[in-house]
Amino acid sequence: MDGDVPLLRARGVTRYYGSRVGCRDVGLDLWPGEVLGVVGESGSGKTTLLGCLSGRLEPSAGTVEFRQRDGRVVDVLRMPEPALRKLARTDWGIVHQNPRDGLRLGVTAGANVGERLMALGARHYGQIRSAAVDWLGRVEIDRERVDDWPETFSSGMQQRLQIARTLVTEPRLVFMDEPTGGLDVSVQARLLDLLRRLVTDLGLSAIIVTHDLAVTRLLAHRLLVMRGGEVVESGLTDQVLDDPQHPYTQLLVSSVLQP
Amino acid sequence: MSGDGHDAALLVEGLHKTFTLHTQGGIQLPVLRGVDLAVYPGECVALTDPSGSGKSTLLRAVYANYRPQRGRIVVSHDGRPVDMVVAAPRELLAVRRRTIGYVSQFLRVIPRVPTLEVVIDPLRAFGVDRDTALTRGRALLARLRIPERLWSLSPVTFSGGEQQRVNLARGFIGGHPILLLDEPTARWRGAWRSSAPSTTPRCARRWRRGP
Numbered sequence: 320m321d322g323d324v325p326l327l328r329a330r331g332v333t334r335y336y337g338s339r340v341g342c343r344d345v346g347l348d349l350w351p352g353e354v355l356g357v358v359g360e361s362g363s364g365k366t367t368l369l370g371c372l373s374g375r376l377e378p379s380a381g382t383v384e385f386r387q388r389d390g391r392v393v394d395v396l397r398m399p400e401p402a403l404r405k406l407a408r409t410d411w412g413i414v415h416q417n418p419r420d421g422l423r424l425g426v427t428a429g430a431n432v433g434e435r436l437m438a439l440g441a442r443h444y445g446q447i448r449s450a451a452v453d454w455l456g457r458v459e460i461d462r463e464r465v466d467d468w469p470e471t472f473s474s475g476m477q478q479r480l481q482i483a484r485t486l487v488t489e490p491r492l493v494f495m496d497e498p499t500g501g502l503d504v505s506v507q508a509r510l511l512d513l514l515r516r517l518v519t520d521l522g523l524s525a526i527i528v529t530h531d532l533a534v535t536r537l538l539a540h541r542l543l544v545m546r547g548g549e550v551v552e553s554g555l556t557d558q559v560l561d562d563p564q565h566p567y568t569q570l571l572v573s574s575v576l577q578p
Numbered sequence: 579m580s581g582d583g584h585d586a587a588l589l590v591e592g593l594h595k596t597f598t599l600h601t602q603g604g605i606q607l608p609v610l611r612g613v614d615l616a617v618y619p620g621e622c623v624a625l626t627d628p629s630g631s632g633k634s635t636l637l638r639a640v641y642a643n644y645r646p647q648r649g650r651i652v653v654s655h656d657g658r659p660v661d662m663v664v665a666a667p668r669e670l671l672a673v674r675r676r677t678i679g680y681v682s683q684f685l686r687v688i689p690r691v692p693t694l695e696v697v698i699d700p701l702r703a704f705g706v707d708r709d710t711a712l713t714r715g716r717a718l719l720a721r722l723r724i725p726e727r728l729w730s731l732s733p734v735t736f737s738g739g740e741q742q743r744v745n746l747a748r749g750f751i752g753g754h755p756i757l758l759l760d761e762p763t764a765r766w767r768g769a770w771r772s773s774a775p776s777t778t779p780r781c782a783r784r785w786r787r788g789p
Contacts, residue, residue, distance in 0.1 A: 350668055508689040515688065519702055537688050541667050555642065555667050562644040566600035573601055 324386055326351050326492055326524050332371050332381035340548040341367035345381070347543065347553075349492070354518055354525045356539030356556060358532060358571070364548035365528040366496055371396075372526065373413060373494045374403050385410070388491070408438050412485035416497035418477035422469050422484065428455065429465035431484045439488055454483040458513060475506035479513065486517060493525040499534055511537055532575055536560060544568045586654075587756055588640065590615040593649030595632075595639055609635045610646065619755070637758045641680045642670045653677055653756060675704050680758045681749035685733055685741040693736075694719065694729045697747045704752060711751075718747040 325348040334341035342364035349355050357365045370376030372383055374395045383395040387410060395403070407413070415421040422431050432451035433441075441447050452462050458479035460472075469477055478498065485493060498514065499507045515538060518525060527538060535542055535556055542559040544552040544567070552565040563569045595610040609632045617623050625633040638644040640651050642662045651662040655677045660669060674680075679700075687696050697719060698711040719729055722743040728736065733744045746762055 353668070353671075505690075512688045512691050536686070540671055554645070555670060557643050558645055561638070562597075564598075564645065569600045 328384045334378045342548045352522050354539045356535035356542045357528045359545035363545040369528050412490035412493040414495040416500045418481040421481040427466050454487045458483045495527045586616040587619045588617040589652045591650045595646045678756045679754035683761045685745045692730045693733045700752045
């Protein structure tokens, strides 16, 4: 059955920046439909790990395996560049903390969404446009704004546009780096609700890097806690937040207001 | 009732849970020391020791929210036994989806999400289609006497008792064979408290002290 093999399996993922440790000996299994949170303070290696898992950073050691739609397991770190790019366009999606890193600011909102479909070979203009309009609606952006430039959008709308652009190709795995970071609190809640619904409705798997424990409580099934590049604790999200075992996790949990 | 734990829906044996507070000089708090409990299908067991005796800790351990150091917590999941103390995270999630429901004293939700959506969320996560989930959610809210005009509002601003009833609706909607309720009526007002038994499922009643 589909659910009996992990979608993503990483072992011993290590990345040095010169002599400094980015992340060291990280292993994880991500199952279909599962959302994994990676938490830790700045400099703990969260973003480095995300980069290595998504093939954007080359690790110094380790393996990352991904199971494709056809059931074939591929070695992400040893794939030829074109195959990796194709994977990133089809099966994967990446949501950056800063929407400007994930959007093309020189084209309209509709084109931002449509472009990803065209990259997969869609050519029928009417269908691309209607898919784009449909996705703007799903991320609660007024359809009237399909021809507007992303620069005229608020940061919360830009983030939702980036999510529409990422999800329009129906990826199976989404990497998110602080998706609610830098947003106003009221906008955050709406985005969290949206992400949660999309993840449930589409059966997505996701890896979410965040320093916000409250975000993981609401979005993630499981958590990895990182410190100094290493995973110090892992478990179900509520286990880690309600019964933290490692001294560092206890410190982290007791330092925030009501995660 | 056989009483030997053989056909129990939930069997707890020799459960130990000690908290170590690293941020407070490594203080050790032993809360559960060798707890045994058997609950059979159709039974309703109340834990009635005074505050601070570890009732909530036991419930949370059964739900795998707390991680015990020793002992076994065996539940019958999809017709086979699963030990919640050692099961893999993925298996624990499956047990929570289909076998064990948990209603805490507090409602934790995303701000601004309507009550009805909060209630049907566990069913949606279980893969039930939206219309079916909505029908069941409305029926439960009505049965728990949450006024219909509140269903489209976030429960964040509700009274304590209303929040707890929303929490109960969210707990009951999954139809789990095992339901753990932690002080489910603590914040209800007088008239509501006396009607609680008619709201909870019909079940045998048995009282049992913890060890």
